[in-house]
Amino acid sequence: MDSPNDEVLGDFMTGNETTAMEIEQSNIVEGEEEMDPFLKFIDYAKSILYQNAGELEDDLMRSPGWSWMASRILKTCVAYSSGVTPAILLSELALAWNEQNKSGAPKKQSDCIVKLKKKHKRAKLPNMITIDSIYEKRFLPLSGVIEAVIVDAYTLPGTKIYMLTLGDIWSSNTIDLYLHRRFYNIADPQNGILKKGREVLLTGCYLRFASGSSGCARLLPTEYFVVLLDEDEDDDAMLIGAQFCSDSFSAISLDAVKEGTSYSLYARIEHIGPLEVQGKYGTLQRKQVTLVDNDGMKLKLLLWGEQVLVANLFSVGSTLALDRPFIASTVDSSLDTKDEICLEYGSATQLYLVPLILHKEQVSVALTQNHYQASRLSTASNPSQGPIVSQVTLPCDSQGSIDFSNYPFRSYVVDLGDKMTGISLYGIVTDIRGSRGVFSLRIEDTTGGIWAKLHFARSWSLGRLGMGHTVYVSGLSSSLTPQKGLELSWYENGTGASFFNLSCLPALLNTSCLHRLVRLSDLSLHATGAQVCRVWLDQIQHCHVDTRFMHTLCGHLIDKATSGDLECKFCHSSCNGEVERTFHLKITLADDTAKVFAWCTGQTAAELLQISPDEFYELPEEEQIMYPSSLEHEKFMVAIVNSRRHDCGRIVQQDNDMVNWEVTRAIKCE
Structure with missing residues (x-):
């Protein structure tokens, strides 16, 4: 996949080097947040939870960050699919934040805990x-x-x-x-x-x-x-030197192991792999942890079954001391590697860990942060006043990657640079491409667009996702492509990884604080994100109802390949046994101001037609033809997005037959 070359990769601005373009960009961002009800509610909730925060960096970092709040609001909306009130959202946010940051208010702690608290840096x-x-x-x-x-x-x-x-x-x-x-x-x-x-x-x-x-x-x-273990403590340093520094990976011999030789090894954790599923019926779990010893030699530590829980205790960059690991042949362990041996967590194995002490790096705060986030200049005309907070301190790993998972502000595309982890992004899907099980998604916000590669544990698991949909993604990491373009990657089982499609959230239509009603006459082909309208069904004689099969994993329509297999062009895979009957509906929506011809599939179409696809399919042909006429003037609340082709990409599957508007969610109005 070719990554776009027109990405804005600029470094974070420092000091008062403010340009007219940056100020204009900041104004555009602020305008977006004034128009988007979801963004406005985050600002409102943030102002409530930030009441006790000061204007210093330490105060800011101890307050809930933008991505934490966005994720919490969306999780609450998923939990309360019938809709929530501002009071419920604020209550959930406050409870969750208090729970996460409880100091315990200890009346009395052991002296050893008090001592460790002072030097706790991991x-x-x-x-x-x-x-x-x-x-x-x-x-x-x-x-x-x-x-x-x-x-x-x-x-x-x-x-x-x-x-x-x-x-x-x-x-x-x-x-x-x-x-x-x-x-x-x-x-x-x-x-x-x-x-x-x-x-x-x-x-x-x-x-x-x-x-x-x-x-x-x-x-x-x-x-x-x-x-x-703590290498700065004499007793621990002596233990490490006496027990774990005499053996190395290169000294391990399978023949010696068979004769009863055991090893004690000391190596850095380089990578913790995703959860794998092994076995004929997918019942055996496995995780691979890549270890590097002092000589630079690498070996895999395999965790099987319930042992995968041990990986929750590891962190990349920490050093692992393994006393008497089980030495296995990579052939016996079904491991595809050039190495002859691998390590396993055996019945006699004991693990010690020297945790990575996080270094921190100061990151300048970009102009795209607005004044509610305590980072935008007070006035564009007087930059000498400067931002209240010009930089924040974030943890940095041994590879130089900066962790933005606790960054207090919203990240925009223009703010992104190389070697960033824990990124959260809120934007519009403008293109989707799939190749060999890896999906590439282009996400755009008001400052630009960027490609993100999505890696799934098995297969696509995000449900229906299409052009024009609004998404929130967390747990992204950034890197430079060979062509020096910036690219994001996302792993389904990665730390802090989440994905929400706001356009298809059932709670969206019933949560008034997260949307604003617009008239159909106010819709524009240039509009971005889901627009919520109160409409009725009109011109039923021009309604097109078709029953087809869709891929249950991704919600897209399927075709029959030349081989006779059912094939999903979105997932680029055969999907026999993973299909269900669905509607492909094209219908006219109307209100007092205008009419719009729109399309939809799946549950949304079933909600508009008020009948299941299977029930409709069983009707006689004459009744199928007459059925839509009974729906004329039925009223609905709908979420509608602009799904037309974008200049930056191509349509993966033409479910819409080039109809510009997609109804992504609908509920009947009583």
């Missing part, structure tokens, strides 16, 4: 759960990650069962863990390292509450337990 892991939240919710998901400090280690009286009392730097509560027997050798009171003050990571935990009024909680034994 980023929170995804799926991190605080101990306080476990008590509040009385629930712990299996994939939840606990970043804990050992407050006490002891054996249950009269038994040999080891217990660890765990705390964390965000909580006032502690919780007891039954230690899994595979870790008893490092919990020995004399020679073990699982002592007070040691940091550990654990996942795959089952929670049990004691009966009675005390409500005491305990964690059942888990094998998915990693001990953290």
Whole structure:
């Protein structure tokens, strides 16, 4: 795929180097946000939640960011498909933000936790759960990650069962863990390292509450337990040097392994692969973690089945110490690689981790941020006043990529540069292309357009997506193509990855604060995004109703290939067994000001016709012809988008037969 060469790749502006073009661009952006109800509501909600934030960078970074708020609002709309009120949205936002940022208000924490809190510099892991939240919710998901400090280690009286009392730097509560027997050798009171003050990571935990009024909680034994080491601590440095620095990847021999030789290895985590599905029936899960030792040699660490949970404890750039990993042949592990061996998490394996300490980099705030975001110049005519916040500090990984997942402002296409991760983008789909299972999506906002490559765990899973649809995407990463153009990539199972199609959200039409009603006469072929109109069905004699088959995964119509197989041109794949009957409807919508000829498919068409495709198909031909006449003047609330061909691309599938307007969602008005 050729990436466009007309992308605006400019560096972030610094200081007061403001040009007329940048000021004009900022004015365009502000105009867009005044016109888009969704953007206006984010600004409104942000002003409510920002009331206690100051004008300094630290205050800003402790307040909810633009992408966090956008994602939360959309998740709430998905959860309440029948619509929400501003009060519900604001309540959900406030509760979620308070939950995420609870300090625990600890009345008393262990001295070892207080000490660690002062030097805690690593980023929170995804799926991190605080101990306080476990008590509040009385629930712990299996994939939840606990970043804990050992407050006490002891054996249950009269038994040999080891217990660890765990705390964390965000909580006032502690919780007891039954230690899994595979870790008893490092919990020995004399020679073990699982002592007070040691940091550990654990996942795959089952929670049990004691009966009675005390409500005491305990964690059942888990094998998915990693001990953290600190190279600046003498004892840990001695352990690493004595136990893990004598072996290297190149020294591993399968013959020696067969004779009983074990290894202790020390390597950096270079890549954590996506979740794979193995086996004839897709029941076996696998993850590949790429490790690099001090000699630059790479090996794969394979995690199978429930072991994939261990990867939740890893972070790219951290160093992993593996004591007695299982050494396997890549042939036996069905691994397609030139290496002869790979590593696995065996029954005797123990894992230690030296976490990556995040460096931070100062990023200049671009002019595209408006005054509500505390970053736009006070007046275009007086740039000497400067922005309230001219730069923010963001974490940077060992490869120099800057993490924008907590960036407090909205990111625009013009703001994007090389080596950015955690990007969120809000814009219009202007082109879609597919090739060999990888889809390329062009997203445009008021500042420009950019291509994003979408990588799915299996196949397309976003439902119907078409030209003119408004989308919000998070978890994007940027890189330069060989032609030095900027390109984004998105992985379905990536950290922080989400995808929302606002044009097809069922809650959109019932949530008045997220849309504004427009008249059909106000629609323009140049309009972008979903427009919400109150209409009735008109000129039924010109209505075109056709029943066809669609691909259930992507919602697009399918054709029959020359081989006789059913083929989806959108997904570029055969889809036998993944089809259902649907409508392809072209109909006239009208209000007091104008009439518009529009098309739709799927559930939207069924809502307008008030009959299912299968029921319609079973009607006699005469009744099918007469049926639409019963719908004349039925009133609906509809979301409508401009789906015409764009100059920048080509139409992937002409579901619309070149009709300009697509109805993406409809509900009947009583």
